[in-house]
Amino acid sequence: MTMPKYKRLSPETRASELVQAGLQVLSRGGITAFTIENICKASGASRGLVGHYFGGKDGLLAACYGAAYAPLLESIAEDKAPLTLNGLIEELLSERHLRRDGMAIWLALWGEVAVNPVLQAEHLRHYRSYRTAIAQATARHFGRDAPAATDETLAAALIALLDGIWLEACIAPTEMDLGRARAAIEILLKGAAR
Amino acid sequence: MTMPKYKRLSPETRASELVQAGLQVLSRGGITAFTIENICKASGASRGLVGHYFGGKDGLLAACYGAAYAPLLESIAEDKAPLTLNGLIEELLSERHLRRDGMAIWLALWGEVAVNPVLQAEHLRHYRSYRTAIAQATARHFGRDAPAATDETLAAALIALLDGIWLEACIAPTEMDLGRARAAIEILLKGAAR
């Protein structure tokens, strides 16, 4: 009986597993732990594969950034639910997004985006569609046909507020949990209805 | 004429210069650029001094984190101005805090705080006094003698909102400038007055 030295995976599967391992490493140790060695150990792959599938560490990081956005974009996808404002907020505060490991990924990535123009460009694309989706929800919520300038402002404010809540929940979990997050949004959103 | 090989500084001066250099490096290249070599080059010091004054890189990073908080704590210091809510907000949105380099420092640090318990403890101390100061301002703004639970919630919400605004202004400066930040806060704060 001969045990195979390794398992061959399809390129898509292997690439996906490397990305997932990259996200796991980011959430556990931040950007400084994002090394080829750590990632490959977490993925059960050998060091050479990162270069083979992503051209290098930066390529994998960009892929990880895109992958981090995926759950967010899914949550605001048109085909989902009716997308009322309240439903949208509840969804964004759900355990799917408020998990500590997921938030740590964002913190690790944001620090890199701040000094990496390539990632900034990628961020801008996603951010715009994200904000547009929220602006449409607020417009509907206030009975408008199409988003007005007010809705864009409100959407930008909401995104900033949510980002801040995720941030606090990650670096000071005792001070910001789901209950406080709901209360914070409610107290600020209460009077925006005009 | 013999030119001295180096200049002797007092321990306090030298330590302070290393911290400033550390902050500069963080703002320019994020946490991955926070290396002894980069810091000492920026500071005009030699590599050995970081170990001598801070015990190592981690010690310097902790000192930099404390130093990053300094401007924030100054802005909310009791002895300053009357600390009305509007004045406080205007101060926190002023050029002193909304500078891109200063915000990049926060982004670099947050990613590290998320995975470093020592920095988290330090954050908690500062965060609490920060929030208390804001809660007192909101209490006064709404004519209450002492901060109520509502004020703490509102303060936490405001801090999250401001953090989010700083974040967006840093990674997507075209989408979040001073004008939009003001508008975002106004639209959300308009109805919180109850």
Add this chain to the structure above:
DNA sequence: ACCATTATTGGATGACCGTTCAACAAAGAA
């Protein structure tokens, strides 16, 4: 001018980094 103090230097060291690539082997086809 000399000495004691002490801030500072920078070479040495060992660990770890990302990348490259020739050799290898798993899996399917013939």
Add this chain to the structure above:
DNA sequence: TTCTTTGTTGAACGGTCATCCAATAATGGT
């Protein structure tokens, strides 16, 4: 079985990292 394709391995490389510490030299007191 044998061959071809192609996903995978891991040693080798040059570079950078943090840390240590013996040697050095700037400074102030005498």
